[in-house]
Amino acid sequence: MSELLNIDGSLFEGGGQILRIALPLSCLKRIPIRIFNIRAGRSKPGLMEQHLKGAELIRDMSNGKLAGAHIGSTEITFHPSEIKGGSFRAFVKTAGSISLLLQAALPCAIFAKETVTLTLHGGTNTEMAPQIDYMTEVFRPILEKFAVTFHFELNRRGYFPKGGGEVVVTVDPINKLNGIYLNKFGTVTSICGWSFVAGTLPEHLSHKMALSAKKHLVSVCKNINIVSYKENRHVAPENALGIILVAHTDSGCIIGADAIGKKSENVEKTGERAAEALKISLEQRACVDEHSQDQIIIFMALASGPSSVQVGEITLHTKTAIYVVEIIVKDVKFRIEPLEGGGNIIHCTGQAQHF
Template sequence: MSQIVDIDGSLLEGGGQILRIALSLSCLKRIPVRIFNIRAGRSKPGLMAQHLKGVELVRDLSNAKVVGAHLGSTEISFYPGKINGGSFNAFIRTAGSISLLLQVALPCAIFAKSDTMLRLGGGTNAEMAPQVDYMTEVFRPILEKFGATFEFDLIRRGYFPKGNGEVVVNVKPITQLKSIQLTDPGNITSITGWSFVAGTLPHFLSNKMAESAQKYLSKTCRNINIESYKEDHKVAPDNCSGIILVAHTNTDCILGSDALGKRSETSEETGERAAESLLKSIENKACVDDHSQDQIIVYMALASGPSSVRVGEITLHTKTAIFVAETLAKVKFNIESLQDGANIIHCTGS
């Protein structure tokens, strides 16, 4: 095994993302890592419940040895073993994001020796993270362009502050990821979406979110279909509201956005906020939105051959992902700045 590599967790984004990407690539490249200054710039530095559970999950996936993995820890050393596949459980005892658990585990499961089943618990629809619906409706189709995918079963919704959501993810391993070329944004052909309320919130609030989003986007696309519904109480007993939007282009690009309802804003404002985020990606003529922009970096680094993806502004999360990928995967990313303000991310994978 290679000599341990030090990674300063306070650099760039300075949050949980450095930890997640470093752990994934450590497992896949069989490179031990020491990650220090974990979440140093946050109001509560160190590992919180969802970060610790992510460490434990990839530890189990890769038969790794970990030193320093406990709540509040600002430094861990991670020594990966072989990724064999199998069944694994990871339940965050808070509303911490299930999507972020999936982000750290999925690259490992894709290259496991055998099929992998992940039973994940926590928040299905959480702030500061993609909603699980975004992961299935937007990110999964993008992942399939690389030649990988996953099956997803929603058992129970989990919202802030209780969490208690549960999903089951099944992954069949592959031997190699394909490189991708996504440089032509094309034209928007349709926009679909799902506007929901849960718990004791009245159904009409979901209608208001959907109508607001549709009105905001109507000048961009005529073919808009946003479903409004109230979650089944058995699946989603607690209160929450939100909306997920997905835009498709005639060049097979997929852009998404989402928003959760807040007490400080009306349902109409929530719908408009999600629509505004989607419209920004459309106006930037991006082939992937900001949420997927940083997530695909790991897959570009691991793919066979050169990949190129057109995006809008390079986000801080993407810069962070590139930094870690170049450090551990020994690849080089190049950013091509275009005259219209967009950028193309280039990488020849390992």
């Protein structure tokens, strides 16, 4: 336990994802780690608040020791202990993504000794991260294929730049994860979605956004149902708008895409952006979209048996996740199989033993 495993935080994607993969694996494998060159290539290197709060959350969940962790820090060391379960809180004062906090905490919560309750504060619907609705409507059903899930309660939405969102996530631990096989795309049977506005923005903008998305998706599916609405002011008092889209296939694939509105673009363009992102995944016949592609890597590694998942292009985030997993979990190996018609299959051996 005294010897530290060194991980270069500047390699591959070189951002916060290395922390979100390395810290929970450190806990689960009981391997102390040193992460250096954290976000070295970013315009503001080192830990931002959401990275710091995520690291502190993992520390608390594992009763570990975290050194060097402060805003702007480019190097931390972490010595984990046992993940016992209980109630934990992470409070990001900015609009730092709650979804990214949840990504880091879920692997630890799944293998805790008792039920884990996470109260997470920050941004629920922000750019550069999956919206929280994506996590519940796309990622959670995919996670359930590994035989685990989480319970979710939304108390308040938080948007850029103020944040202020709050969600409560409850996880009942399990003894093992199952490996998954998602190698058949099938046929798209339906597309559903949610188009929202919040704060003082008029509801008709959500209708325009939904109509624009539907217009760009009818070529791939005729069965489209996008609900457009205005958020309750008590739950979402600040101004924001966005859209979440989910496609289902007859083979059980769940593919998602989303977009947050920008001041510089009209709402029709926001709807189009989300639709085009979804179409790319569907045209690649990917069984998971690019956002879930990298998120499932750690669960494939922790499963008690092998997994294989058909995807589109291998993203830099996925390459990063595989790199970190194989450094820490020595008995797990990944293999990328290119497909003749485009796309790839990610194969993983899974874990040789349970936690």
